[in-house]
Amino acid sequence: MRDISFFSEDRYVYLPSTKNPKVILAVSNAEIARNAHKLYNPFSFKAKVLKKISRFLFVSFNGLMLNLIKVKPLEKSDFINYLENKLQTRLTVSIYHATVKDKVVLQLQSGNQICGYLKFPLNTIGQANIEIEKNAIRLLSEKKIVKPCVVVDQYNNIPYFIMSELKGQIESLTDEAVVSLVSRFKKEKKFKLIEHPRVKELYKELKALGLKSYKLKMDSIVRGSTVYYYEVFEHGDFAPWNIVKTDEGLVPFDFEFFVENGIEYFDLIKYHFQVGRLLKKKKPEELSGYIFNKLKIPEVSYIVSLFLVKEIIRLMKAEEPYQFQENVLNHICE
Numbered sequence: 001m002r003d004i005s006f007f008s009e010d011r012y013v014y015l016p017s018t019k020n021p022k023v024i025l026a027v028s029n030a031e032i033a034r035n036a037h038k039l040y041n042p043f044s045f046k047a048k049v050l051k052k053i054s055r056f057l058f059v060s061f062n063g064l065m066l067n068l069i070k071v072k073p074l075e076k077s078d079f080i081n082y083l084e085n086k087l088q089t090r091l092t093v094s095i096y097h098a099t100v101k102d103k104v105v106l107q108l109q110s111g112n113q114i115c116g117y118l119k120f121p122l123n124t125i126g127q128a129n130i131e132i133e134k135n136a137i138r139l140l141s142e143k144k145i146v147k148p149c150v151v152v153d154q155y156n157n158i159p160y161f162i163m164s165e166l167k168g169q170i171e172s173l174t175d176e177a178v179v180s181l182v183s184r185f186k187k188e189k190k191f192k193l194i195e196h197p198r199v200k201e202l203y204k205e206l207k208a209l210g211l212k213s214y215k216l217k218m219d220s221i222v223r224g225s226t227v228y229y230y231e232v233f234e235h236g237d238f239a240p241w242n243i244v245k246t247d248e249g250l251v252p253f254d255f256e257f258f259v260e261n262g263i264e265y266f267d268l269i270k271y272h273f274q275v276g277r278l279l280k281k282k283k284p285e286e287l288s289g290y291i292f293n294k295l296k297i298p299e300v301s302y303i304v305s306l307f308l309v310k311e312i313i314r315l316m317k318a319e320e321p322y323q324f325q326e327n328v329l330n331h332i333c334e
Contacts, residue, residue, distance in 0.1 A: 004158075005078070006077055006080065006120070007024075007076065008026065008077075008080045008092050009073055010028045011027055011066060011071040011074075012024050012025060012071065012074060013025050013027050013054065013071065015054060016047060022040070022096070023095065023096050025039065026092045026109070027062065027065070027071065028066075028092065030058070030059045030062040031112040032092050034055070034059050035107070035109055035112070036092075036109070037054065037059075039107045040096070041170045043240065043241055043278075043279060079120075083118075086151075087108075090111075091108050091109065091115075092108075092110070092112075093106050093108060093109070095107075101123075102122055102123055102125045102129060103119055103126040103129065104120050105118070106118040108162070115165075116163060116165065117163050118161070118162045118163075119133065119161055120155075121158060121159070121160070125318075127159060130159050130161070132255065132257070132258050133255045133256045133258065134149065134161055135258070136233075139260065145184055145185070145251075146252065146253070149162060150164050166244040166253060167247070168244040168246035168247070169244065170240065170244055172240060173240060173243065173245070175294065177250060178268065180250075181243070181250045182238070185234070185262075186232050187231045187232055189231045190230040190264075191228060191229060191231065192229075193225040193229065193302075193306070194223075194225070196229055196231070197261040198234070198259065198263035198266075199263065201259075202309065202310055203218065206309075209317070214312065218306065221302045221305055224302065225299055225302050227299050229263055229264045229265070231261055231262070233259075233260065234258065234267055235252055235255060235267045235270075236256070236257025236258050237256070238252070238267035238268070238271045238274075240271070242254045257314070265295065266307050266310065268295065269291060269303070269304055270307070272290065272291045272294045272295070273291060277324070284324060284328040288304065288328050288332050304332060305329055305332050305333065308325050308328055311325045312329070
């Protein structure tokens with residue numbers, strides 16, 4: 001799957017660098033460049049400045065920049081040829097590489113207008129995540145939380161889908177707005193932790209991974225809990241960079257970690273965990289207090305600890321580091 005190329009017959013700039021690009025943006029003319037830069041939504045100050053400079057130069061001085069850095073047009077790939085035949089239009093494509101390298105997101109422009117965003121897997125993990133996300137979009141579009149896919153298809157037996165453009169901004173949100181958005185994922189049933197479908201699934205995963213020490217932590221949490229928790233549609237990677245502020249309201253996207261039978265508060269905890277760790281740079285011993293203060297709910301230590309066990313399981317299965325999450329969990333359980 002990694003051998004498939006995604007370039008259209010256009011000129012490109014690589015950000016933040018040619019050797020390690022997060023995005024590869026089409027800049028053949030000013031309007032194409034203006035649209036292409038919408039694909040890059042960094043949160044760090046340095047990356048934001050880089051985006052502003054690049055966008056200004058390629059929009060305001062497009063011809064000069066193309067000549068100055070000698071940007072040559074690339075050859076159109078077989079996949080883009082296929083896509084143009086399917087959609088019956090000439091496409092200009094910009095490329096976003098997912099952090100974990102499991103997929104690409106393609107911004108599709110036709111006639112200098114954005115006509116959609118396409119997700120395509122690069123390996124078996126990405127393929128599994130695409131299937132999860134397709135199911136999530138189907139379920140959530142029925143609830144009017146997101147719009148349905150424009151196209152769902154396969155290329156050489158590899159699944160992909162296309163979504164329409166979400167017109168809006170990715171920006172910092174108020175705590176009240178985040179809580180309001182999360183509430184839309186709530187279902188009608190609620191359970192004690194020992195009976196909750198999400199907790200039962202976590203126990204199965206712990207058993208499969210042979211994680212006895214984490215099972216003991218969960219046993220202690222479940223035995224001590226007396227609160228009932230709603231079953232919800234769980235986004236799984238709820239964070240500021242996965243929410244667009246549109247004229248119609250807040251719209252979440254990127255559902256590759258979606259769980260149909262999720263548990264109340266996990267998405268809210270994830271949001272504050274990501275903000276606290278990645279944006280506010282809090283240490284493990286600081287982060288738990290930060291999250292506790294944001295939630296202000298009964299059994300907050302129980303539900304945050306359960307969330308951390310869930311995150312550790314996910315990271316273990318993906319063979320990614322989980323020491324930070326373990327440190328936060330140990331600090332809570334001291």
